[in-house]
Amino acid sequence: MHIAHLLRDESLGLRPLWCEDTMLGREISGVTATDLADPARSVRPGELVLSGLLWWTPDGGPAKAERFVSALRTAGAAALLAGEKTHGGVPDDLVHACRRYAVPVAAVPAHVMFRTITDSVQLRQRRGPGGRPTLPEPTRERLNRLLAGGADPAALLDAAFAHLDRPAAYLLTASGRTVAATTDAVRLPMDGTGVTVPVDVAEVGPYERLSLYLPEPGDIPPRELQEIAAILATWQRSGAGHRAAAYEAANALGALLTGGGADPFALRAALLACGLPPQGPYEVITAAPDRRALAEAVAQLRPGGAAVGGLPDGTAFAVLAAERPADSPTEPLAEIWPRIAACDPSRPQHAGTAPRADGPEDLNGALSQARYALASGRNAAPGASSVTDAASFTGLAALLTGIPEEVRAAYSHTVLGSLLAADNASSAVLLQTLETFLARDGSWARAAEELHLHVNTVHYRIGRVEQITGRDLSRLDDRLDLRAALLCRVRVTPREP
Numbered sequence: 001m002h003i004a005h006l007l008r009d010e011s012l013g014l015r016p017l018w019c020e021d022t023m024l025g026r027e028i029s030g031v032t033a034t035d036l037a038d039p040a041r042s043v044r045p046g047e048l049v050l051s052g053l054l055w056w057t058p059d060g061g062p063a064k065a066e067r068f069v070s071a072l073r074t075a076g077a078a079a080l081l082a083g084e085k086t087h088g089g090v091p092d093d094l095v096h097a098c099r100r101y102a103v104p105v106a107a108v109p110a111h112v113m114f115r116t117i118t119d120s121v122q123l124r125q126r127r128g129p130g131g132r133p134t135l136p137e138p139t140r141e142r143l144n145r146l147l148a149g150g151a152d153p154a155a156l157l158d159a160a161f162a163h164l165d166r167p168a169a170y171l172l173t174a175s176g177r178t179v180a181a182t183t184d185a186v187r188l189p190m191d192g193t194g195v196t197v198p199v200d201v202a203e204v205g206p207y208e209r210l211s212l213y214l215p216e217p218g219d220i221p222p223r224e225l226q227e228i229a230a231i232l233a234t235w236q237r238s239g240a241g242h243r244a245a246a247y248e249a250a251n252a253l254g255a256l257l258t259g260g261g262a263d264p265f266a267l268r269a270a271l272l273a274c275g276l277p278p279q280g281p282y283e284v285i286t287a288a289p290d291r292r293a294l295a296e297a298v299a300q301l302r303p304g305g306a307a308v309g310g311l312p313d314g315t316a317f318a319v320l321a322a323e324r325p326a327d328s329p330t331e332p333l334a335e336i337w338p339r340i341a342a343c344d345p346s347r348p349q350h351a352g353t354a355p356r357a358d359g360p361e362d363l364n365g366a367l368s369q370a371r372y373a374l375a376s377g378r379n380a381a382p383g384a385s386s387v388t389d390a391a392s393f394t395g396l397a398a399l400l401t402g403i404p405e406e407v408r409a410a411y412s413h414t415v416l417g418s419l420l421a422a423d424n425a426s427s428a429v430l431l432q433t434l435e436t437f438l439a440r441d442g443s444w445a446r447a448a449e450e451l452h453l454h455v456n457t458v459h460y461r462i463g464r465v466e467q468i469t470g471r472d473l474s475r476l477d478d479r480l481d482l483r484a485a486l487l488c489r490v491r492v493t494p495r496e497p
Contacts (some may be wrong), residue, residue, distance in 0.1 A: 001028045003079050003088060003104055005318070006048070009120055010145035011234065014081065014111060017095045019104035026078045031118045035265060037064065038071050045076030048121060049112045052083040061093040069097040077103060081117065085110035115202075116237055119230055134224040143231050153235055160228045164220060169198070170213045171232060174343040175336070177300050197222075198231045201236050203425035206344040207292040210236060247291075249273045250309025253319065257364050258311055267360050274307035274319070275350070280359040281322040284366040285333065286374040287351045291316035293340050294351065300336050310391055315371060319363065322356055334387040341385035350377045354390045376402035396480075400487050408488035415485035417468055430468070433461040438483050442473065 004024035007014055012305065029046030035054040036042060043049055049072055056064050080103055082090045090107045098105040117182060135143075142159050153171050157180055161169055168185040170178055195217040198212035212229045214220070253270040256262040268278045276282070277385040287294035291308065294316045296308045329381065333351060341349045350376030357366040369390035377388035380401045393399045413420060419434070421427045433451065437458065440446040448455045462473055472479035 002026060003028065005467055006079075006117075006121070007106065009144050011144045011238075012117055012120060013109045013148065015107040015109070017082075017090060017105045017107055018099050019079070019106070020102075023079075023102075023104050028078050028121060031121050033114050033118075038067060039073050040071035040190045043072060043075035043077050046078050047075075048117075049077045049080050050083070050108070050117060051080065052114075053086050053091070056087070056091055056094065058091075059473060062097075065091065065093040065097040066100075069101045069103055072103050079104040079106070080109050081106050083108045083110070083114070111241060113237060115241075116234055117323070119234055119237075122230070134221055135160075135227050136163055147231070147234055147238065150238075151235075153232060154183070156180075156231060156235060157228075164218075167218060168215055169218070171301075172211050172213050173296060174209045174211075175296055175300075175339045177296070179210065195222075195225065196296065197225045199229050199232045201233045201237060201405040203240070205290070205292045207290065207296040207340060208236075209343075220412050246274070246307070247309055250307040250317075250319075252309075253307060254309050254311045254317055256368050257435065260364075262359065262364070264360065267363075271307075271319075271360060275304070276307055276319060277321055278360065280357060280362070282357045282360075282363060282366070283320040284354050284357060284363065284370045285318045285320070285351055286311075286353075286367070286370040287316040287349065288314075288374060288378065289319075290344075290347065293343070293349045294318055296340050296343075296353070297333060297336060301332060311371075315374065317367065317370070337385060337387050348383055348385045350374055350385065351387045352377060352390070353387065372402040375404070379403075379405060396484065398485050400484065403488070412485045412488040415469060415471075415481055416489075419465065419468060420489070430461055430465050433458060434465050434482060435486055437462055438479060438486070439471070 002024065002025045003019065006012070006028065007016055007019075007024070027046060028048045030044065031048045031050065032043055033050040033052075037055040038048065039051075051068075055068065057465045071079070080098060082094060082105060084090060084107050090105070095105060097103075102205050108114070139160065139162070143156060146159055157169050157171065158166065161167055161182055166184060168184050169182045170185060171180045172178055192427055193214060194215040197212040199212060201208075201210070210232065212225060212232060214225070217225070249270070253267075253274055256267055256270050271278050272342055285294065285298070287297075291310055295318075297319045298308050298320065302320045302323075304324075308316065308318045326410050333353065337349070337351060342396055352370045352372070354366040354369035354373060357363045373388040373390040373392075376393070376398065377386040380386075380388075393402075416431070418424070419427050419431045433447070436450055437444075437447040440450065444455050444458055448458045451458065465471075465482075466473060469482065471482055473482070475481055
């Protein structure tokens with residue numbers, strides 16, 4: 001690969017600052033990134049050097065530039081690519097030094113990541129039989145133009161496989177969602193055959209990983225598929241800025257919803273900034289611990305019609321535009337959630353949903369319900385992924401699971417007192433009698449029958465419970481207090497030896 005190839009790559013947007021025509025044919029042997037003031041020891045002959053210019057300051061700038069560039073010349077660097085992000089541009093001191101030491105230099109726009117340049121170089125250095133690039137040069141150039149123009153992945157797939165008569169090709173997420181496909185691809189066959197090539201992007205998590213899948217790859221060379229996957233990786237990285245901006249807009253919406261008494265005009269503006277309609281209806285989902293799991297679920301439920309962000313306490317949330325007045329994501333979410341959770345089995349993922357919000361003024365209430373449902377699911381089964389709907393709270397036991405464990409434990413200890421003493425056999429007997437008595441609707445005879453006791457013994461034990469707790473079990477309110485305290489007990493799971 002030569003310097004000329006790099007500068008012609010429109011997807012990178014490099015801006016030449018100084019380079020003589022005779023230098024454009026310099027061979028690039030590799031890439032290294034450095035911000036050392038003296039990079040001589042970290043650069044090998046023929047390497048392309050990437051630098052964010054953290055070592056340069058206006059104070060003593062010419063001398064610092066002289067030292068850096070002279071080290072590049074001594075090491076035999078092919079060229080220098082200087083990032084504009086740190087200083088808003090490339091200092092003139094550096095350009096003058098590069099001219100003096102005959103080191104070609106180009107500016108890297110602030111929005112271009114160094115990893116994208118590294119991938120581009122490595123992609124061109126992959127060779128097929130006979131030392132020629134595996135992808136035809138016209139195809140490669142067209143793909144670079146599409147990337148530079150912000151084309152979608154479907155257009156990239158069509159262009160990448162056009163010279164191969166467009167076989168069916170799919171870009172899939174780890175949970176099986178089809179992100180894009182070639183134009184004539186039919187419904188994805190899920191028979192486990194075909195070829196899968198990972199789209200290698202180190203910055204993404206398990207829920208964002210993509211793969212290139214061909215059910216019938218034919219005789220397409222594996223290296224050609226790898227090159228196409230690398231191009232798709234560049235596309236995925238290029239969208240990082242857009243995804244971050246969308247996430248920040250959703251965060252602002254979440255802050256408004258949790259702040260209480262949000263100004264209607266501010267709320268309307270926040271919804272529009274997220275690409276959501278200002279009038280509803282909406283669906284709300286919360287999730288923990290990984291926001292990216294929720295983002296993948298929402299992409300399957302409402303592609304392009306939702307906002308996913310984080311609340312001030314770190315909980316992930318999503319607001320979806322409901323397609324119909326009676327829409328609820330609970331059932332389809334419960335169907336796809338296991339596939340999403342399977343992307344990282346080591347971390348159980350929980351989600352909470354709520355009844356729909358008819359308008360912006362109802363979003364705060366829906367969010368509160370979804371957060372409570374999420375807490376309930378996490379408390380009830382922390383080690384297993386789950387989807388919990390607030391509408392499922394039809395009984396006291398279910399309702400109490402959403403209360404924080406510490407609060408439930410404190411309430412239980414306050415109400416039941418010494419009855420919870422694990423090392424006291426008589427307390428355990430009284431606790432069992434209380435549970436049975438309440439479970440049998442306060443029937444002395446039925447409780448005695450189940451416990452195989454005389455009715456008088458049950459009367460005696462319940463009397464002891466009343467003395468210890470200060471409650472009167474002939475009163476409904478006191479019965480409810482004790483029943484809630486029993487349900488709030490935090491059972492400790494024994495640890496394995």
